Amino acid sequence: MMNDYATDPILLKPNHPVGIIGYGAYVPRYRLPATEVARLWKGGEGEGLPIKEKAVPGFDEDTITMSIEASRNALKRAGIDPKEIRAVWIGSESHPYAVKPSSTIVGEAIGCSPHFQAGDWEFACKAGTEAMVAAIGLVGSRMAKYALAIGMDTAQGRPGDALEYTAAAGGAAYIFSPADEAVAIINATFSYVTDTPDFWRRPEQHYPEHGQRFTGDPAYFKHITEAGKHMMQAMNTTPADYKYAVFHQPNTKFPQRVAGLLGFSKEQYKTGLLSPMIGNTYAGAAIIGLTAILDEAEPGDRILLVSFGSGAGSDAMDITVTDRILEHRDKALKTQDYIARRTEIDYATYTRLRGKLTMR
Amino acid sequence: MEVPRHWRLKKQRYALVGEVCPHCSSKIFPPRDVCPYCGGEAKTQFSFSGRGQVYSFTQMTSVPVGYEQSAPYTMALVQLEEGPVVTAQLTDLGEQHVEIGMPVEMVTRKIRTDMDDRGIIIYGYKFRPVLAGPR
Numbered sequence: 001m002m003n004d005y006a007t008d009p010i011l012l013k014p015n016h017p018v019g020i021i022g023y024g025a026y027v028p029r030y031r032l033p034a035t036e037v038a039r040l041w042k043g044g045e046g047e048g049l050p051i052k053e054k055a056v057p058g059f060d061e062d063t064i065t066m067s068i069e070a071s072r073n074a075l076k077r078a079g080i081d082p083k084e085i086r087a088v089w090i091g092s093e094s095h096p097y098a099v100k101p102s103s104t105i106v107g108e109a110i111g112c113s114p115h116f117q118a119g120d121w122e123f124a125c126k127a128g129t130e131a132m133v134a135a136i137g138l139v140g141s142r143m144a145k146y147a148l149a150i151g152m153d154t155a156q157g158r159p160g161d162a163l164e165y166t167a168a169a170g171g172a173a174y175i176f177s178p179a180d181e182a183v184a185i186i187n188a189t190f191s192y193v194t195d196t197p198d199f200w201r202r203p204e205q206h207y208p209e210h211g212q213r214f215t216g217d218p219a220y221f222k223h224i225t226e227a228g229k230h231m232m233q234a235m236n237t238t239p240a241d242y243k244y245a246v247f248h249q250p251n252t253k254f255p256q257r258v259a260g261l262l263g264f265s266k267e268q269y270k271t272g273l274l275s276p277m278i279g280n281t282y283a284g285a286a287i288i289g290l291t292a293i294l295d296e297a298e299p300g301d302r303i304l305l306v307s308f309g310s311g312a313g314s315d316a317m318d319i320t321v322t323d324r325i326l327e328h329r330d331k332a333l334k335t336q337d338y339i340a341r342r343t344e345i346d347y348a349t350y351t352r353l354r355g356k357l358t359m360r
Numbered sequence: 361m362e363v364p365r366h367w368r369l370k371k372q373r374y375a376l377v378g379e380v381c382p383h384c385s386s387k388i389f390p391p392r393d394v395c396p397y398c399g400g401e402a403k404t405q406f407s408f409s410g411r412g413q414v415y416s417f418t419q420m421t422s423v424p425v426g427y428e429q430s431a432p433y434t435m436a437l438v439q440l441e442e443g444p445v446v447t448a449q450l451t452d453l454g455e456q457h458v459e460i461g462m463p464v465e466m467v468t469r470k471i472r473t474d475m476d477d478r479g480i481i482i483y484g485y486k487f488r489p490v491l492a493g494p495r
Contacts, residue, residue, distance in 0.1 A: 111407075341491060
């Protein structure tokens with residue numbers, strides 16, 4: 001039986017309006033062209049590659065260091081005392097420790113410690129928006145004035161696997177606040193989650209497994225279209241109401257196709273579509289598209305974001321930009337500043353940077 | 361295993377937190393509770409901006425134990441905007457040529473891991489060439 005989302009109270013809305021007071025992106029410097037992966041594993045076949053190039057972290061970078069920089073950018077825009085942040089929640093599938101929170105280190109480095117909630121979230125590529133929805137709830141219930149949610153990854157693909165072309169590093173951080181202080185207001189969120197085994201990594205395993213073509217229709221496309229379609233039905237909106245749309249972006253083709261299925265045009269999705277230049281940043285993928293949009297959006301612009309995480313689920317967010325964006329967005333480095341900072345590397349350097357060489 | 365030492369130094373290493381002297385206003389790094397300039401007691405915390413310039417540098421090819429994985433790398437004396445000179449690695453250089461006087465900014469990065477893959481990961485300050493953008 002179909003739900004009638006226009007009448008069901010299925011949207012997630014906080015008791016008190018919540019928005020984003022500060023946001024920040026991070027992309028590491030190094031880029032591995034997809035042609036380099038093809039050169040090694042496909043005899044140089046360069047046709048139909050999923051992206052142009054992907055962002056690769058340096059020797060000394062991981063989810064914690066990248067989260068620190070994105071959070072510092074978010075703090076510069078927010079202009080608040082970090083001690084007022086009462087939660088630091090990091091969504092990632094590449095936390096550096098199996099046991100020991102990334103969030104305690106990030107909270108300490110940016111000056112939140114010691115009175116804050118700290119936790120690491122896991123839901124494949126949806127972990128970032130999962131943390132964001134929780135932060136919206138914490139602020140919306142007035143348990144906290146400010147909460148920081150991060151989606152960040154240094155994703156790994158098995159050498160030669162289809163994922164190696166795209167598994168990249170980067171992400172974004174968002175500080176949530178009462179709506180009257182915000183650069184963008186969260187109108188509502190909506191989630192669609194099922195048990196779908198499209199992609200997974202077992203404990204102790206270095207590289208993930210995936211269900212080949214099964215990752216497409218029953219996983220990515222099903223969950224994003226359900227979340228996006230029903231969000232719009234429940235909000236009584238159509239694609240024409242949104243200036244921008246951004247979706248989880250594991251490659252170049254999937255987000256473009258899902259945008260078309262939901263009725264969005266290239267004009268609406270092109271600003272947030274970063275995967276061709278930086279690859280799939282997993283828990284950071286949809287939300288770093290949102291930082292690129294906020295870097296350019298004008299007051300009053302409406303944005304639809306739909307994430308996707310394997311396992312599987314999607315969170316949709318309906319967001320409206322406020323006047324405050326104009327005075328805050330230039331206070332930190334923009335997403336495109338990081339994308340423009342680019343040093344191309346070859347496959348040999350990539351294997352060394354990513355620790356794929358074992359010396360003993 | 362040197363966990364207690366790394367734990368004690370975390371504030372200065374993660375975020376360049378030093379001290380300011382309440383008597384002569386000098387900025388102090390690393391923090392030492394006694395002002396090296398006037399000799400007065402100085403325990404007031406001060407967060408450095410992280411901006412500075414390369415005072416001198418050298419490339420390390422023969423490196424201490426624990427740093428082999430990232431060799432070769434560049435070590436620099438960085439003069440902070442507020443005065444003190446700190447010793448740190450330069451990072452994110454890509455193909456960028458290092459020069460004395462080059463503007464740099466602090467980033468928090470992995471320094472090394474204790475006891476290979478089983479020990480703690482030690483994070484701390486490094487400096488990189490200043491990225492274009494608002495200051």
